[in-house]
Amino acid sequence: MGYNFAAGPSVLPAEVLKKAQEELLDYAHSGMSVMELTHRGPEFSDILSRAKASLRDLMQIPENYKILFLQGGASTQFTMVPLNLAQGKKAYYVESGSFGKKAFTEAQKLAKVIDFEPISLGSTEQSGFDHLVSFASSQIDPEAAYVHVTLNNTIEGTAIYDLPETNGVPLVGDMSSDILAVNYDVTRFGLIYAGAQKNIGPAGVTLVIVREDLLPQVEIFSSMMDYRILAENDSLYNTPPTFGIYMAGLVFDWVKSLGGVPALEENNRKKARLLYDEIDQSSFYQSPVKFEEERSICNVTFRTNSPEMDKKFIAEADQLGFKNIKGHRSVGGMRASIYNAFPYEGVNELVKFMKEFEEKNDL
Incomplete structure (x- = not known):
């Protein structure tokens, strides 16, 4: 049996795939595939109303937050967030990983054409993003639009679990790789966004959860990028990614069946602990993350004692069915992405292989 450790698009629950297969040609006796249904x-x-209701229940999203199913990937939100929330204001960015850096870079580009001031609260790039940026709330202007953080750094394998204090300024969270995997308090955020392809469903859907009072009060130059227009049209301003939303709804139902987000977080921590324990007890494997408490439970990064040995590990792992375990091209090493749908037994089998590989190669 093979195991898919891809960082995204990633493994989906087998039960969800089987349900979609059953309904693929004829959804709810309509005589049409979901992909053929008019939106x-x-x-x-x-489909849309049930998906929204399920997500609201799973994440305990208050009624004063709008749920949007959009397109363009999480990277489009690097522009949409400041465009909708920050005009005429300051906006703060935390650069603890590659995607946090990208968000700040896109904000700087946008600041050349609209009136707002993006400010970095710090970067850990110099040390390879091996730890999180720390900052004091006193550094933040209370009149600022928001503080942007990436909750889980998919490439580097770090994550925020204790949300920062922001001096009363709304927190904006890129939750792309740990949404529904960690039980965050939605009310601590002004806005959350996430690409679907890691814990929600297939690539093509971007989820945005935004507090109503943060919706723009002035018209945005593009209706397709205006949160207020998209919310007023219930994500149906144009044709939405219908099949992706359908799949997301099935995943939400699957999460519910397992006991909700708290149960999944507990299982994710169990999977990650198994893998980190193997890394920590070994002198052959190392974690590039500086502090244990900042380690991701979704993307476990590790390496051996040399890039050449890493390549050998990856090649042998692939032959045995451990797929997509190669680390991101920017950092090298290995990365085991063990999102919600990834089975515990897959982590257990990987640990067995790691032990065998170490015995053969730690000479």
């Missing part, structure tokens, strides 16, 4: 019809209206 204005009653069948898809039911």
Whole structure:
């Protein structure tokens, strides 16, 4: 049996894939595939409303937050967030990983054409993003639009679990790789966004959860990038990614069946602990993350004693069915992405292989 450790698009629950397979040619006796349903019809209206209700229940999202199913990937939100929330204001960015850096870079580009001031609260790039940026809330202007953080750094393998204090300024969270995997308090955020392809469903859907009072009060130059217009049209301003939303709804139902986000977080921590324990007890494997408390439970990064040995590990792992375990090209090494749908037994089998590989090669 093979195991897919890809960072995204990543493994989906087998139960969800089977359900989609059963309904692929004929959804709810409509005589049509989900991919053929009009987004204005009653069948898809039911799919959308149930997906929103399930997510609201799973994440305990208050009624004063809007749920949007959008397109363009999480990277489009690097522009949409300041465009909607920050005009005429300051906005703070935390650069603890590659995607936090990208968010700040895109904000700097946008600041050349609209009136707002992006400010970095710090970067750990000089040390290879091996730890998180720390900052004091007193550094933040209370009149600022928001503080942007990336909750889980997919490439580097770090994560924020204790949310920072922001001097009363709304917190914006890129939750792309740990949404539904860690039980965050939504009310601590003004806005959350996440690409679907890690814990929600197939690539193509971007989730945005935004507090109503943060919706723009002035018209945005593009209706397709205006949160207020998209919210007023219930994510149906144009044709949405219908199949992706359908799949997301099935995943939400699957999460519910397992006991919700707290149960999944507990299971994710169990999987990650098994892998980190193997790394920590070995002198052959090392974690590049500086502090244990900042280690991701979704993306476990590790390496051996040399890049050549890493390549050998990756090649042998692939032959045995441990797929996509190669680390991101910018950092090298290995990365085991063990999102919600990744099975515990897959981590256990990887640990067995790691032990065998070490015995053969730690000479």
